[in-house]
Amino acid sequence: MSLPIKNHRASGRVTLSDVARAAGVSPSTVSRALRGERAVDPALIERVVAVSDKLGYVPDPAARALASQRSNHVAILIPLLSNTLFVDLLDAAQKTLRAAGYQTLMGVTHYDSSEEEQLLREQLLHRPAGLLITGLDQNLATQKLMARSQVPCVHLMDLPATADSETPYCVGFRQIEAGASLTKMLLQQGRRRIAFAAAQLDPRVMQRLYGWRSALQEANLYDPTTEWLNPAASSLALGGIMFEQIMQQRPAVDAIFFCNDDLAQGALLAALRLGIAVPRQVAIAGFNDLTGSDQMLPPLTTVRTPRARIGESAAHMLLTLMRGETPEKPLVDLGFEIIQRQSS
Template identity: 85%
Template sequence: MSSPLLPIVRTAKSHRATGRVTLTDVAQAAGVSPSTVSRALRGERAVDPALIERVQAVSVKLGYVPDPAARALASQRSNHVAILIPLLSNALFVDLLDAAQKTLRAAGYQTLMGVTHYDASEEEQLLREQLLHRPAGLLVTGLDHNPVTRQLMDSSQVPCVHLMDLPAADQGEGPYCVGFRQTDAGAAMTRHLLQTGRTRIAFAAAQLDPRVMQRLYGWRTALQEAGYYEPALEFLNPAPSSLALGGVLFEQIMRQRPAVDAIFFCNDDLAQGALMAALRMGIQVPSQVAIAGFNDLTGSDQMLPPLTTVRTPRAQIGQAAAEMLLTLMRSEAPASAQVDLGFEILQRQST
């Protein structure tokens, strides 16, 4: 049952010359301190739900609208977290963003998102813009940034956690980050294909962002170790990843290198497009050629045949990175500077 409202002892009119209703007005009307009003309106878990409801009702009645600029000026930092991701058209980043945002909102923080489109200069400009708003923290995708962006992150002294990538094991701790090693995942899928008896394994990639190139390196390393590496079996296209491009790449590979017995696609949408092209072309998967993908995107388990892929923990990465950032924003040290959430090879009927 909801707690009854305290009597409203003030009207909506503020003593400010501007007539704007202030946080102090809401606090006096609700019979609590301004800091309690601030915490209640942010929805912090430590505040009693009945008190949150009471303060929200008072603020609505008075017509109070929070002023984020004034809040940031008073505290030298806002209650928002800036998040930079490469794309919104890729379910990978949507899942990551959703998990991070839920975790941050539960702690009373808002998120301000920027989309970099895999462009280093655009990432730099977005970061400059975000830092003008004095964010409480930063979540940034990847570890590959231009020198100016790195300098901006370091000099801002804003707590920052990197998403998706981890430094190589021999590079030391590096920055705060949550993810997995893309190179290891690429090598693991290649070894899986080798274990099924395939020896002429092509690698097909689009977008060619740093994480894709790390998967390529893992593929190369595994084949070199096994003695089956052929540079001619690399098919790299800088265009955005899509089902349509996957079909094009599959047709290109089968036309130029018909003896391949497996194709490792850098992303599931490419592999899904390849499976559709194989059906059109009458090519049997996996008896003629095995097909594998990466990320276990929606629909991969429903393909014909179901797609073998690397399952990546993107929602868990978003949540864990947000939790690490919350720790840093409390001026506390995380248990570890790096959190490796690993990956999983999902063997289905396409290999």
């Protein structure tokens, strides 16, 4: 027996109400069932999906967003997809949001504030239910867009120095503290001429630089000539080049703190090629504990950052905000871990 369809649209398009009528449930139940929300009984989801398939229903996200003033999409803005750091974060956030019935719209900013602003303008056209955005360094225009949209928002990776009534919702760790902690560990190992080598030079990298600098200043060992900063994109190749430059121009350096593992891995490969003994001649350390760092020769000392946990925790915080509830804490500090291996 064919299912009754009372569709009065001129286009003949099957509507959500048609599916609800045929399945004997409300339109809101159909909507939640088709999103796969865990609160909906699995048997009911199966029935609604079967009816939807039978009728040939295709969801209209634009109509849904217009009716509710919000869609079931969450916008996520990250700097790069070529960096494992952000891939891990995105994967964890997306899994958490999908389990709650939300889809994700991703934008890649390439560390460009103007591109971030434009991407946000485009995302807001889709009436997102929420926003996950990397960092706290948005330009003024982006900040105004976020405020005017009133879309619930959680910031990723960064934490403000202090919390007050104006503090945004954030999940991350303290980059300055992490940079200082790794530097102090190298100092405790007896290193006295510790260079800092960095690429990309985004705000989080500069915070690690500040942590390195403050630790050396505290020990009366800071030397500005051992800051090696390059605005180019980070890569293994650049790490090798920077290592060679430092060893040629600053041969007294006995340790190098690279701002991320890509550079440090490239430095270890260059040391092997040049016959420079690590860590006997120079210690090498990185940041983020990316894939492969524990397999280098020698294995890389680094800072392990909780990127997957940041993505998951931020998504849970955003879900709380999208329900109209207030999270227990506006700031969630997930910390970091110093991983000491044989390269130092």
